[in-house]
Amino acid sequence: MVRINENYVKLPESYLFSEIARRVAAYKAANPKADVISLGIGDVTRPLTPSVVEALHRAVDEQAVAATFRGYGPEQGYDFLRRTIIEHDFAPRGVKLEADEVFISDGAKSDLGNFGDILGVDNVVALTDPVYPVYVDSNVMGGRAGELTDAGWSRIVYLPCLQERGFIPALPETRPDVIYLCYPNNPTGTTLTRSELKLWVDYALQNGSLILFDAAYEAFITGEDVPHSIYEIEGARKVAVEFRSFSKTAGFTGLRCGCTVVPKELTVKVDGREVSLNKLWNRRQCTKFNGTAYIVQRAAEAIYSPEGRREVRENVDYYMNNAAIIREGFRGHGFEVFGGQDAPYIWLRTPKGFTSWGFFDRMLDECNVVATPGVGFGPSGEGFVRLTAFGERQRVEEAIERIKTKL
Amino acid sequence: MVRINENYVKLPESYLFSEIARRVAAYKAANPKADVISLGIGDVTRPLTPSVVEALHRAVDEQAVAATFRGYGPEQGYDFLRRTIIEHDFAPRGVKLEADEVFISDGAKSDLGNFGDILGVDNVVALTDPVYPVYVDSNVMGGRAGELTDAGWSRIVYLPCLQERGFIPALPETRPDVIYLCYPNNPTGTTLTRSELKLWVDYALQNGSLILFDAAYEAFITGEDVPHSIYEIEGARKVAVEFRSFSKTAGFTGLRCGCTVVPKELTVKVDGREVSLNKLWNRRQCTKFNGTAYIVQRAAEAIYSPEGRREVRENVDYYMNNAAIIREGFRGHGFEVFGGQDAPYIWLRTPKGFTSWGFFDRMLDECNVVATPGVGFGPSGEGFVRLTAFGERQRVEEAIERIKTKL
Numbered sequence: 001m002v003r004i005n006e007n008y009v010k011l012p013e014s015y016l017f018s019e020i021a022r023r024v025a026a027y028k029a030a031n032p033k034a035d036v037i038s039l040g041i042g043d044v045t046r047p048l049t050p051s052v053v054e055a056l057h058r059a060v061d062e063q064a065v066a067a068t069f070r071g072y073g074p075e076q077g078y079d080f081l082r083r084t085i086i087e088h089d090f091a092p093r094g095v096k097l098e099a100d101e102v103f104i105s106d107g108a109k110s111d112l113g114n115f116g117d118i119l120g121v122d123n124v125v126a127l128t129d130p131v132y133p134v135y136v137d138s139n140v141m142g143g144r145a146g147e148l149t150d151a152g153w154s155r156i157v158y159l160p161c162l163q164e165r166g167f168i169p170a171l172p173e174t175r176p177d178v179i180y181l182c183y184p185n186n187p188t189g190t191t192l193t194r195s196e197l198k199l200w201v202d203y204a205l206q207n208g209s210l211i212l213f214d215a216a217y218e219a220f221i222t223g224e225d226v227p228h229s230i231y232e233i234e235g236a237r238k239v240a241v242e243f244r245s246f247s248k249t250a251g252f253t254g255l256r257c258g259c260t261v262v263p264k265e266l267t268v269k270v271d272g273r274e275v276s277l278n279k280l281w282n283r284r285q286c287t288k289f290n291g292t293a294y295i296v297q298r299a300a301e302a303i304y305s306p307e308g309r310r311e312v313r314e315n316v317d318y319y320m321n322n323a324a325i326i327r328e329g330f331r332g333h334g335f336e337v338f339g340g341q342d343a344p345y346i347w348l349r350t351p352k353g354f355t356s357w358g359f360f361d362r363m364l365d366e367c368n369v370v371a372t373p374g375v376g377f378g379p380s381g382e383g384f385v386r387l388t389a390f391g392e393r394q395r396v397e398e399a400i401e402r403i404k405t406k407l
Numbered sequence: 408m409v410r411i412n413e414n415y416v417k418l419p420e421s422y423l424f425s426e427i428a429r430r431v432a433a434y435k436a437a438n439p440k441a442d443v444i445s446l447g448i449g450d451v452t453r454p455l456t457p458s459v460v461e462a463l464h465r466a467v468d469e470q471a472v473a474a475t476f477r478g479y480g481p482e483q484g485y486d487f488l489r490r491t492i493i494e495h496d497f498a499p500r501g502v503k504l505e506a507d508e509v510f511i512s513d514g515a516k517s518d519l520g521n522f523g524d525i526l527g528v529d530n531v532v533a534l535t536d537p538v539y540p541v542y543v544d545s546n547v548m549g550g551r552a553g554e555l556t557d558a559g560w561s562r563i564v565y566l567p568c569l570q571e572r573g574f575i576p577a578l579p580e581t582r583p584d585v586i587y588l589c590y591p592n593n594p595t596g597t598t599l600t601r602s603e604l605k606l607w608v609d610y611a612l613q614n615g616s617l618i619l620f621d622a623a624y625e626a627f628i629t630g631e632d633v634p635h636s637i638y639e640i641e642g643a644r645k646v647a648v649e650f651r652s653f654s655k656t657a658g659f660t661g662l663r664c665g666c667t668v669v670p671k672e673l674t675v676k677v678d679g680r681e682v683s684l685n686k687l688w689n690r691r692q693c694t695k696f697n698g699t700a701y702i703v704q705r706a707a708e709a710i711y712s713p714e715g716r717r718e719v720r721e722n723v724d725y726y727m728n729n730a731a732i733i734r735e736g737f738r739g740h741g742f743e744v745f746g747g748q749d750a751p752y753i754w755l756r757t758p759k760g761f762t763s764w765g766f767f768d769r770m771l772d773e774c775n776v777v778a779t780p781g782v783g784f785g786p787s788g789e790g791f792v793r794l795t796a797f798g799e800r801q802r803v804e805e806a807i808e809r810i811k812t813k814l
Contacts, residue, residue: 001614001615001616001676002615002617003527003675008525014693043478045473047473047476048476053467053471056470056702057464063662064457065454066799069455072449072660106663106699109696110696114521114695118412119411119412120409120413137690141691141695177409207408210409251476254470254477254478254700269408275411286421287520287545287548288545290660290663293513295662296700
């Protein structure tokens, strides 16, 4: 009799975005003329840039002719893209990587979700709270979360990100084996300076922990003292895997491409010998993945051309101007706001007496503006909502105008 | 201290294709003027078809404009493609499916590799021998294979596919919980008739087993009595998951798109209640996958247009003509050959006194033609080599000419 992975049965129904959709739909049904604006959406609105579009057309034409047709590509990605990423994203920051330390994939979510495949079930996992739900759910599926209690998952070490500490987690009291860090952070929009991140790298070095570093939003960093890669911190190559994304900077949410860096120094002792995580991840990818589309890898390469880089910069500036409009709009209206300076997310303290969902409802009812309740990302998100900078300028301005006049 | 998934350490180095590459490279180094032809390659050589190319260009242009840009798509795939697949591949064969029973992915290999994620570690897995290595390796990684012994993995139930039985496996003596079947078969090129496949569906129904049915080569079927989908067999919806691919028919090996069918009737009892595999797979995909590129899904849709279908038929005919040339070429020269009538693979009995590798070397040395040693797919592949029909016509003809004159 076939048996399922019973860890799946422990997972509660995914609730946050379906509940938002339900409440918005109910509101629209009751108020059919309402013009609802979403500041909750995590998806981009700007289209693919001209350089990317041109590269895609060119690659499609190559695939149309036998002489230039490419079938199966390397599971790890084409060398042209691996080298381009290293040259532009890492080398200028003093981070030396070899091509076979960079794995091209169909996006950071896949790699973040799948990385647990090469990790043991008995690892203790630490997660910031609030947090991107994929880290939690993939560890529940992998049997590393324990049981769900009122205080969260019994085997997970939670790292609360609280307002009084600037949303920066304190080093854990219980020693975790695996630590997920996402900086710039989703959902709080805050980030870590070099010295703050160094604390975590040093902790991992001292405790034999592995850091899974989600750098999906690094292109939005503006602060001089904020590292773009964890490998800018000495020793990180021995303890950290880094996940990168083209989704938000180049509009690749519907095109699907990212990369994961697994340095060769990253080894784990098994029965007295050193096992390389790079080799394990390579084996995983070669067995359960067949590479990212050639045309998509050419599109990703185009992001790094002089034109491509200018276009990405324009995209990022556009969204970060939205972030400033949202941040200053709410702040000017007496709200406490955080983030939005090195990240496309703004973390808004709800007014006194309002829970996350309570303020979500108020914004929807009074202003027809949709936010994402912070508590949906974890208990420490209670009393906050997340706003995102990915909308169209005019709609963002209109949303803020309504906040000012109606709240 | 972080610990790895120690099942990975049990995996021997992947050997087959690297050893082929090593021997071919050594031969070329020693014989720099040799014109080596590969009949071993599993990748297509014909480019994307005009309908697919046009659909890609059109979709890229949509992604270039804000008004038609699409970001994150549904993790399960767009409805337009799910419905098109059902309409053309299943409905005409009397198989009724709902859109949410079809999951679009970046290829059958990913889904076949990842499906174990929702299955328990304690399942006993049955595999045909010889077999596609992904089934083996992904179960080793998942902890279901036991230990590697001289007789294979200790917990795997092997189903030998022997010449005296037409390469059709006998029902197992030990009852497995999960059974992988690939028909038309890679590597033997043989297939199952309706009544032969029915035996397996009935067995699974009687024994509570799950069949993971790899139908990647269904488009190559020519026999009237050969089912294209396992769901053509009564009761299969209760016991089978089916994996499909666009790789070999439409040249999608470098574009990456396939689909997996998980019927809603497919349930497993856990603590007295029925759990739906469809729901579990949906949860897996929503957590560890972010959908297939929109432009690639539009390309897949184009395969089903009247023009697209004609083009795919041309591709399939082209490759199957290659198969006939290879089959008849070897047969006419006194060899025993199998397969190649409902599949793009030909399974060649090596001449008396030759092992798989021995005959591989002889073909390479005497004719400069590369085959794939059958033993690389499992012990019952010893004494065979696999030839594939994916080459260019002129090269295939040249290879056969050399066999006839030099072997």
